[in-house]
Amino acid sequence: MNENRQDFNALVDMAMANPGLSAMRPVVEKELLHYEIFQALDAEGLLKGLVFQGGTSLRLCRGSDRFSEDLDFAGGKDFSAESMQKIAACMEKRIGQRFGLLVAVHHKQAQGAEDGIKHIRVNKWWISIETTPENPAMPRQKIKQEVASIPAHTRELVPLRANYDLLSAMPTVLVNAESLDEIMADKVLAFPTSLLDHQDQPVGLDSSKIRHRDIWDLAQMTRFVDSATVAKTLAADGYADYLASSVAGLFIQMQTALGTKP
Template structure:
């Protein structure tokens, strides 16, 4: 099976289901202990053009509470989706991610009016006791991207729902951790760093970056050294940069309109490499030291 390309119809359906799910999740009292983060938070609340398929959250709740909470939301989420799309088959399922302090859930819907199934993924990470990332309380319907969907009749949401959303600086530090920790480099993380530095004018904060490495129950493990990102920017013709360009193209082509992708391809994604390289160069200059963190030993030479 080939890599999926940007599919505007599929994306619109998924985004509508995201908004319905967000609205219902934060309708419960448990919502005060849940914080929305990640690429989809950038999309809805900070103007990122990149589609994101996941709803990412951090929480101080006991992870054992989440299945019960999600099951209790199924009826209202299903009703909201069917009010939007008409009759169809709905499921909400969840599973342990196989590591302590995390849970994944899936909301799936197959409409009788159109072919195919729309799926969104929810991911929850447990915060360490006493840890709390910077956050803002935002009225869902007042966010410009959400308001546009409501005004144009693409989604029906009652007003007044308040969402806990990580600050941009916190999302930025999450992306830094993700780039260091993911086994496989994802173009979406690199793109989001570029978007936040160039559009939102966010600068790396060594204090936030260090704090983020210690914020979750699941311990941070090092998949790649921070020095690799300045090296990619300095040597755009090298083999590693070529591999990274392939990964960026393969990953982002599912999440960004073809016209935007063509503009990014024109420069070989160099502005993205430069923004990421500058970010890690500043962190290293400010004293980022990952000595003592366990490294993933998968034969790629990432151990230090």
């Protein structure tokens, strides 16, 4: 085991000193690697054209207490395969050299978005990082990064929050992040699609397709988003019409659970 590898173990051990994280080592490893990814992209100047989206942006930029695994970005309409290759090369170089870990980047060619909006092209790739090579029983950590070849409608320059005391000495990374209003709008639209299968039939309540995390994130955001925005989204009767009869009942339950029902 080389010295760099020991450094990563030590970093995780320091974070795990928090008693509340005792059973969450794989999650903590992944989040610490998120910070390393952002440090690497920032050092190479590759963050400038990206806008950070989704639940992980709420965790790292807005103070959400929900751990999130994926890194989602809007890359703009000019984002290309060449841009993606630069990011992939940066990941392999910086993460591998920083900790002596085996990093593999897997790329999936652009295709229609999974939400069925076929005119949106989404480039996808994910990163596999072998954090525990000495323990074959432990799976590789897989960090999925997605870049949508579309522009974000909003962007705010915000610092990454240091969710662990040990990160306080790291240089502050400023990230272009979507506004809370836009993230809320994205999730308000995305959640209903997770309630239907590919034949537009309701899925079972135990289906893994349902984006339960969106309900959690929406509840978190109602603490920060102004009441006018909530009134135009979750509290709007028209949104129930959008959900249609098959899922309207669940929408009413969601309104009630989030405290947005008039």
